Amino acid sequence: MAIPNPSLVSLPRSHSLPTPNPNSITLNNDRYFANHPTLSLIDQCSETKQLKQIHAQMLRTGLFFDPFSASRLITAAALSPFPSLDYAQQVFDQIPHPNLYTWNTLIRAYASSSNPHQSLLIFIRMLHQSPDFPDKFTFPFLIKAASELEELFTGKAFHGMVIKVLLGSDVFILNSLIHFYAKCGELGLGYRVFVNMPRRDVVSWNSMITAFVQGGCPEEALELFREMETQNVKPNAITMVGVLSACAKKSDFEFGRWVHSYIERNRIGESLTLSNAMLDMYTKCGSVEDAKRLFDKMPEKDIVSWTTMLVGYAKIGEYDAAQGIFDTMPNQDIAAWNALISAYEQCGKPKEALKLFHELQLSKTAKPDEVTLVSTLSACAQLGAMDLGGWIHVYIKKQGMKLNCHLTTSLIDMYCKCGDLQKALVVFHSVERKDVFVWSAMIAGLAMHGHGKDAIDLFSKMQEAKVKPNAVTFTNILCACSHAGLVEEGRTFFNQMELVYGVLPGIKHYACMVDILGRAGLLEEAVELIEKMPMAPAASVWGALLGACTIHENVELAEQACSQLLELEPGNHGAYVLLSNIYAKAGKWDRVSGLRKLMRDVGLKKEPGCSSIEVDGIVHEFLVGDNSHPSSKKIYAKLDEIAARLETIGYVPNKSHLLQLVEEDDVKEQALFLHSEKLAIAFGLISTGQSQPIRIVKNLRVCGDCHLVAKLVSKLYDREILLRDRYRFHHFREGHCSCMDYW
Structure with missing residues (x-):
């Protein structure tokens, strides 16, 4: 639905705003039927069906046509614990002359709903149909709706109206404006409103402190708290939540501990929200010990408390403790699952992340959401687990989940890193909305597969689409030039970064x-x-x-x-x-x-070389000389066969590559043939069909001898081999590699 034009909002019936009527009913003060027995039944309702029964009775008795009585019904329908905005709207449309309180109630309900646009449309109707002009209770709700929509121009129009009707000093409206400007990313305008307020209450200070924290300015938030102290404004629990969040963002452990003691000294009302904010501060500042002491003393804990502790342990690498917290949680919601899956994935433990994802699927206690899938796809990308990654792609479609930019980027990254560039391109071209990260991910995929020219072409299309490249984009395009040997193109992009695109070159x-x-x-x-x-x-x-x-x-x-x-x-x-x-x-x-x-x-x-290969959804890992695999005998028999066939075409091992194993002085010459990627190739040959490509992920740079062997095997066995090492992809086919021996 289109957002109303602010010019329509500001001019109801003439070219100037009407002066507010001092005698208009701004509160529900026409209460002739206030004690009517039918109205007392409204407060006893627990579902919409009961309200409808009372509605019918009010219509029969004529009570519905009393503005106060009708407003009671509207309020119950729109703002009760069992709201039905559709029903509230239907009731509202039946009222011949709704009073201002009723208009405000409906505007308020929509402003807090999933459809705040409707709040603005109701307001336009009010300007054209109501004899009363909006009052100080109307504007905070309208500003909230503009805030939810992040419609800066519309909110500014309301700000102008507030000033024109002489409500510019109302503290509630001004507090709403602070929040609105901050939500729209205009911290400067929000601060200007705050500074120019003739009177500030604690909510004003809280709004500005929270705005600074959420706007990435924690130092300014703490400075405002110090100023609040000098103005003798007593902070409350909400203030301290904002201050603790600022400490967490700054990782200011010492000041965070001082804030904790300040809360205790001043007996600021303890609440679960405040306790959770303290927990969050301690874990983000790296002091899980303090967090654990607080956690153990908390009289009440919710899922946020447990999840915060879980993330705290995972962040410092204490995975057993994190798993212990997870296993002890009374309720494992999806946020808890996500926290642990993400912790494993981000700390280089993709196997553990995927194991936990499988447990989630079996648990039935929670359902994977977007965050789960993004983390799991990243773990699949690290391991080269394309079977599971492809399953997640199908799951997304079956669940009717919208492919937003986060999921799109993750899918592209997964397919690229698992060796299927074509599927990554299909995902890329299938979405209409592509942000800079989606474009950058596709450029990175083309780069790692050695398609430097295609990456440059895509960068040009990105410019045509009016998407501004960022620092990540340039890292990826320069990598594309590096892998493809495009020196002149690399020089050009590097020199244009700041001059043409305004991106300062970094390390x-x-x-x-x-x-x-x-x-x-x-x-x-x-x-x-x-x-x-x-x-x-x-x-x-x-x-x-x-x-x-x-x-x-x-x-x-x-x-x-x-x-x-x-x-x-x-x-x-x-x-x-x-x-x-x-x-x-x-x-x-x-x-x-x-x-x-x-x-x-x-x-x-030396970091041991490790190669992994996925077969039938299971990831198999091999180290040099590995004999722990259940199929070891078959693998080594295949290696002997490969060695014999290679010898017939004149292959001679390049012994200099043994020197990469610098910590193993007693390495024998034949160890060269036991490198992890060769074991993975042999396993791929005996466990996958002739038409299937053999996809291998190596944690280190592939050595020259393994690179040569892979080329020869691809020709001898007529198999496509895709090997991803630490730096790029190698596509081996018919005795050739996509890197053209430039890696």
Whole structure:
């Protein structure tokens, strides 16, 4: 439904606003029938059917045509614990001359409903049909409706009307305006209303403090609280909820503890909402111990209390404690399930997230919602679990859930990371509304699959659609240029970021640019770019340079990059591994031994390579030399067969790649053939049909020997192999890879 034009709202019958009638009935004060026995029955009703019976009796006796009596019926229909706005509207339409109280009641009910547009339409009818002009009780409800709709222009029109009819000093209306402007993202206008108020009550201060907190200005909220103290305005529980939220957003633990003691000293009425706000503050400030002490003392707990504790434990990595809270909860609503699933997914435990999702499906205690599905799709993306991801896509359709931007982005990301770029494109093109994150996700998908030119074309279409790119978009488009070797295009995008699009290049963009130049062998230009950076280079920048040195075997520059990287991240085992590989390729075996010894001395171990493959909805994981799988005998038999067939076409293992396993000094030569991705390929060959692609996810960069073997296997066995490593996708088909050996 279209929002009413504010110009219609402000001009009821003439070109100027009528002066309010001081004798108009603004309250229900015409109470001739107030004690009528029929009206007393209205308060005893517990369902709409009973109201309708009284309505019929009022029509028979003529009582309905008394404005006060009719307003009692309207109020019960619209604002009771069992409201029926459709019925209230029908009753209202039967009243010959509704009084102002009745108009206000209906406006108020719609303003708080799921259809606040109707509140504005009722107001327009009132301007044209009622002899009474809106009063100080009308405007707060209208402003609330504009706030729910986030209609800035309409709300401003109401603000103007308020001033014209001399209600500009009414504290209730001004408090509504503060909330309205904040909801519309106009904190400055809301603060101007607050500052210019002739009189402020505690609600005024609370409204402004809450507005600052929700608007991402916690420091201003705390400053306002301090000013409130100097003005001798006594804060209440709502004030303290806002102040605690500000502390949580700032992670200001010390001030948060002071606020807790302030609440106790001033005996500010404790409530469940206030206790939950304190719990939230402690968990977000990282002090689960304080939160647990408070939690144990709370006389009353609700689902929010339990969920807050669950999230607190999950946030600091204490998953057993989080699971314990979850198992102990008296009621596990979907918010609790979501909190734990999201915690596992965000902390790199996708298997646990999917296990919990399966438990949710079996539990029957709650139903997955949008938040559940977004987290679960992300876990599927991490593991390459496309069967489950595809099932969720079907579930969304069957449940009639609207594909909003969050779900769309998650589906695109899942399909891309599971290796099905075409399905990701189908999802992308199927939705009408695409925000910047949907476009960016699709560009990222094309980038990781090596479709650099297509990613650039999509970026151009994004401009045509008038969607402004953000920092994430540029990270993705620069990655596309890097994976496809599009150096000139990368330079152009990087140089246009601030000048053309107003996006300031950040660390990630510089790291991408160093990667683009480094991969192309332009190491001097990459170093020059690092030296000119307006901020200190982060570990990702030095890591990109070190990776490029590995490709082009530049020992001297690699040593410099590694030194800088380890200074920032002393525990970065990947830096040692890369430098060790460079030394090995250069034949500097003494330095290889020195690095291995240094890693042992500082207690560092190389991250073990792990490859996963989904078969019939089950994700199977393999480590190097893994023999724990139930099908190990068949897998190793297949590996022997592969080795024999490879030997017949002249394949010779590249032994230099053994050096990546720097912590395992006793590795035998044949261990090269036991890399995790080779085990996963063998398992894929024995457990999937000839027409099915073998989809593998590797947690590290695929080594050169495994890359060569995958190409050869794809030709020998006529199988398509899709291998996702830490950086990109490799599509192996008929002896070739989509990366063209540029990775």
